[in-house]
Amino acid sequence: MADRFTISPAAGAALRERAVAPDTALDAWPADPPGAAGPEVAALAAGIIEALREGPGYAVVETGVDGLADHDLCTLYWNLFTSVFRPTPQYRTGELIYPVEVSPGLPAVSHYSGSNQAGGYHTDGTLLPEPPEVACLFGLSAAEGGETLIMDGNELAAQLDALDPAHLRALTEPVHFDVNGQIDGLVTKRQPVFRAAADGNGFELRYLRMYIEQGYDRAGEPLPVGLTAAMDAFDKISSLPENQTPVLLRRGVALLWNNRRMLHGRRPFHEQASSRRLRRLYGAYDPARRPGHGDGSR
Numbered sequence: 001m002a003d004r005f006t007i008s009p010a011a012g013a014a015l016r017e018r019a020v021a022p023d024t025a026l027d028a029w030p031a032d033p034p035g036a037a038g039p040e041v042a043a044l045a046a047g048i049i050e051a052l053r054e055g056p057g058y059a060v061v062e063t064g065v066d067g068l069a070d071h072d073l074c075t076l077y078w079n080l081f082t083s084v085f086r087p088t089p090q091y092r093t094g095e096l097i098y099p100v101e102v103s104p105g106l107p108a109v110s111h112y113s114g115s116n117q118a119g120g121y122h123t124d125g126t127l128l129p130e131p132p133e134v135a136c137l138f139g140l141s142a143a144e145g146g147e148t149l150i151m152d153g154n155e156l157a158a159q160l161d162a163l164d165p166a167h168l169r170a171l172t173e174p175v176h177f178d179v180n181g182q183i184d185g186l187v188t189k190r191q192p193v194f195r196a197a198a199d200g201n202g203f204e205l206r207y208l209r210m211y212i213e214q215g216y217d218r219a220g221e222p223l224p225v226g227l228t229a230a231m232d233a234f235d236k237i238s239s240l241p242e243n244q245t246p247v248l249l250r251r252g253v254a255l256l257w258n259n260r261r262m263l264h265g266r267r268p269f270h271e272q273a274s275s276r277r278l279r280r281l282y283g284a285y286d287p288a289r290r291p292g293h294g295d296g297s298r
Contacts, residue, residue: 003051004060007080011040012065015079022071027094031087033289034079045084048256049290052134058150058257060247061138068252070140074279077138077254085134085283090125092182100137100278121151121238121265122208125282126191127179131206131259132282138254143276147246148255151238151263153205157194159237160230168194170230176215177206188215193234197260204260209235238263249278 007015018034044061051059063076078097081087087096125131137148161168171193179186193212194203209231216223237243246267247255257264259282 003056005044005047007063008040014038014041015076018079020075026097029096033082052258057152057262061254063252081136081281086286088132088282088284090282098280100280121263123205124259126177126206126208126211127182133285134283135259136256136281137278139249139251140277142250145267146276147248147267149244149246149265151243153261153263154202156237157203167230167233170226175212176219178211178214178218187218
């Protein structure tokens with residue numbers, strides 16, 4: 001089953017037909033689908049959905065269109081993403097497209113997106129009322145290192161259970177997560193790291209160890225010994241190279257993944273000749289945008 005795709009010049013042209021003004025605010029990008037984009041885009045969309053829902057849980061997309069300016073590249077991937085998924089806000093401030101790059105001027109909501117830190121394997125949006133179903137990163141430029149690492153949560157759960165079933169049980173119990181001011185009236189929310197998937201196929205995953213540790217601190221409760229041991233084991237398994245698929249998000253390369261199944265992180269990087277500049281999108285499955293829905297051209 002394919003997990004790597006290339007946007008052809010024809011599909012790229014179709015995906016740039018809907019323009020987005022360069023000064024559009026991060027919370028005001030058009031959330032509606034861009035319209036019928038032809039059979040090549042429909043086939044690409046179908047392949048991405050199959051890879052995320054039934055295949056390896058992720059898809060790597062590369063544009064075959066050269067010479068695009070940064071904003072044009074953002075527009076292309078935005079229109080592809082919204083052809084397939086309904087975009088969802090990333091923070092309570094409503095950003096739909098978000099810069100992931102080292103910058104002291106970005107809001108300090110996430111410890112990760114504005115830094116060059118490595119490790120910290122996680123799922124996105126653990127501090128939101130509901131984490132996004134789908135996440136996407138695409139590259140505007142790459143640095144030395146900084147490969148995104150993607151891991152299958154169901155495979156990690158199986159390995160954790162084989163190591164010690166008590167570890168998996170500890171992570172299926174609700175635990176505190178710091179919400180970092182993203183949910184009105186709550187300091188923490190309680191949710192399991194692993195919970196049974198709604199379709200009965202494996203688990204849904206929610207994880208960022210730092211937010212769990214902060215959550216217990218903010219709740220004024222000690223971190224349970226069993227939970228600490230389970231996270232230690234989970235982090236060790238997640239760090240094994242054989243469990244990781246590295247993807248270098250160089251310019252024009254996008255990674256989309258099932259955020260409720262896949263864990264991800266990144267390798268450390270050094271910005272010398274070039275900076276690591278990415279854009280991040282969150283989304284949800286939308287039956288109205290599935291390939292073949294509507295007039296037959298999508």
